[in-house]
Amino acid sequence: MTVAPTLVLAVGNPSCGDDAVGPLLADRLLAANLPGVEVLVEFQLQVEHALDLQARERVIFVDACVDAEAPYVERTVVADAGFAHTSHSLLPAQVLETYRRITGSEPPQALLFGVRAHSFELGAGLSPDTESATKAAWPRLLELCGG
Amino acid sequence: MNQPSLENAAHPEKLRRIVIEPLSRVEGHGKVTLLLDEQGHVEQARLHIVEFRAFEKFIQGRPYWEVPVMVQRLCGICPVSHNLAACNALDQVLGAVVTPTAEKMRRLMHYGQILQSHALHFFHLSSPDLLFGFDSDAARRNIVGVAEAFPEIARQGVLLRRFGQEVIRHTAGKRIHGTGSVPGGVNKNLSLAERDELLVDVEQTIAWSRDSVQIVRRLFEQNLGLYRSFATFATSTLGLVRSDGAMDLYDGGLRARDAAGHDLFDHAPYSRYWERITEDVKAWSYMKFPYFKELGAEEGWYRVGPLTRVTQCDFIPTPLAELERREFMAFDEGRAARSTLGFHWARMIEMLHAAESIRDLLHDPDLQGTDLMAKGERQPRGVGVIEAPRGTLIHHYRVDEQDQVVRANLIVSTTHNNQAMNVAIREVARRYLDGRTLTEGLLNHIEVAVRAFDPCLSCATHAVGKMPLAVELLEADGTVADSRRRG
Numbered sequence: 001m002t003v004a005p006t007l008v009l010a011v012g013n014p015s016c017g018d019d020a021v022g023p024l025l026a027d028r029l030l031a032a033n034l035p036g037v038e039v040l041v042e043f044q045l046q047v048e049h050a051l052d053l054q055a056r057e058r059v060i061f062v063d064a065c066v067d068a069e070a071p072y073v074e075r076t077v078v079a080d081a082g083f084a085h086t087s088h089s090l091l092p093a094q095v096l097e098t099y100r101r102i103t104g105s106e107p108p109q110a111l112l113f114g115v116r117a118h119s120f121e122l123g124a125g126l127s128p129d130t131e132s133a134t135k136a137a138w139p140r141l142l143e144l145c146g147g
Numbered sequence: 148m149n150q151p152s153l154e155n156a157a158h159p160e161k162l163r164r165i166v167i168e169p170l171s172r173v174e175g176h177g178k179v180t181l182l183l184d185e186q187g188h189v190e191q192a193r194l195h196i197v198e199f200r201a202f203e204k205f206i207q208g209r210p211y212w213e214v215p216v217m218v219q220r221l222c223g224i225c226p227v228s229h230n231l232a233a234c235n236a237l238d239q240v241l242g243a244v245v246t247p248t249a250e251k252m253r254r255l256m257h258y259g260q261i262l263q264s265h266a267l268h269f270f271h272l273s274s275p276d277l278l279f280g281f282d283s284d285a286a287r288r289n290i291v292g293v294a295e296a297f298p299e300i301a302r303q304g305v306l307l308r309r310f311g312q313e314v315i316r317h318t319a320g321k322r323i324h325g326t327g328s329v330p331g332g333v334n335k336n337l338s339l340a341e342r343d344e345l346l347v348d349v350e351q352t353i354a355w356s357r358d359s360v361q362i363v364r365r366l367f368e369q370n371l372g373l374y375r376s377f378a379t380f381a382t383s384t385l386g387l388v389r390s391d392g393a394m395d396l397y398d399g400g401l402r403a404r405d406a407a408g409h410d411l412f413d414h415a416p417y418s419r420y421w422e423r424i425t426e427d428v429k430a431w432s433y434m435k436f437p438y439f440k441e442l443g444a445e446e447g448w449y450r451v452g453p454l455t456r457v458t459q460c461d462f463i464p465t466p467l468a469e470l471e472r473r474e475f476m477a478f479d480e481g482r483a484a485r486s487t488l489g490f491h492w493a494r495m496i497e498m499l500h501a502a503e504s505i506r507d508l509l510h511d512p513d514l515q516g517t518d519l520m521a522k523g524e525r526q527p528r529g530v531g532v533i534e535a536p537r538g539t540l541i542h543h544y545r546v547d548e549q550d551q552v553v554r555a556n557l558i559v560s561t562t563h564n565n566q567a568m569n570v571a572i573r574e575v576a577r578r579y580l581d582g583r584t585l586t587e588g589l590l591n592h593i594e595v596a597v598r599a600f601d602p603c604l605s606c607a608t609h610a611v612g613k614m615p616l617a618v619e620l621l622e623a624d625g626t627v628a629d630s631r632r633r634g
Binding site: 013014015016040041042043044046047048050051081089097098101102122123 | 201202204205217220221223226263267270271290291294295298301302304305308309312322323324
């Protein structure tokens, strides 16, 4: 089975304030139906997501980011062999490292597309600042995905 | 002589304070504080929940049919458990007795959740401590270190988890926000193609799960003194059992035992759980402290989860897991089954049970049935209780005639274990930290004790940059004497 060369892994909880940024942008990408792009939405990154990277040329992690410059950041992600402690979820670099460990090969090129986020209250919508940041981020994300 | 409880220090203002915040490899917003006197003796140890999650407010006012999807957003770790507990409660609101196909589809989904959650906990979160040692080099004590030293174990952990996720995807319809289970039944069955896809890997999954039980057994054999006593204490217990006393993670009656192992109640209907259980509050934690009414707040706290379920049931209704349960119960004259680190062994036995149950269900033609939904006479209230990966999960709703949820009460697994986790860290503080120079390795003992319960202290919010671990040593006046961070 062939897979799309670009994987967008959007992460976040749609009901936790600015954490909804990832799923929201993923919905727009899904609606755009871009060729060569597969979009997956998850609450959080986990070890098995390393398996979703197989046979990809590129992965773009889309997430809310509390330490980003507004409105968004693009950071190259490389596998982090030195991560010492984690929670039930992984960071993008840790997913890449897991890929290396279980496949024995280098992961695909990876980018973190992080939208500046501020609050994460259960039941809240996007904060005004993050709503603005999301609007600014969308054209660039579309461009990155070849749209 | 009774030992001090370490819950409340007599003069906290005079003591040094150590904060572990948030706990690594424990979800979310919890912290541990230790108060030490000038000689380094521990005077107080507490596990705090520092974030208030207004679950009930989030749900109240919503139409009932939205609830099974909404509650999945309460927790990024076990959304399926919330989905199923909500559906079971709302079945009662609809007066529906679900069809065999619906019940078996839900069970299959639930076993997929149990399998993937237990695999994650053991292979990813706990195996570094267990395989390398609690105070081994922190730079190596992680999943990457496991992958280097034990590559096959690390690989199996990932593939076991993926298999569980695939079971969820095929039964819930999607990886997340699944809509497969709905009030009154399910909206899809399992196609033959989906069944055949899962059958390809199920025997391997069972074999790996069985191997995982043996890994924990060997760890006990190699470290018997430590594993027997680490953070161990006598406790009351609570969990579901089937009508014949078998383990049942999906449905059943409530069985509770006191710390001596005597029945407090058995096969009690969970639909009236509030007659047995109530909750205490303490000023220093946002998380409530449930207890058995008949024993009172001081004595009535209890433990839920894999260790309780495996030790409290009369048998496990799948053969390999039952064999392992018997071995576990007999090991070290029953001490392993009473030890806090026995959680890990019990968790792997449950993972094996889940894998066997998935295999059995995949061969059941009811999963291809087309009778998916049931109806009945509408009721104002519904209570759903399931055994989620971390323990008993209660969802309780009142729904008005306009289909709106007017009251919701949720008691999640980690809340049931609140006092038990506090007692565990006090045992560790008393035994390993008291009067000693504190190192990262010693502080990790506290985390090992908490992690045995696999708590889920927050849910689902995880944004990049939000989850470092900070350890701070504060003087009595609040100034930071020392600190370390790890992310």
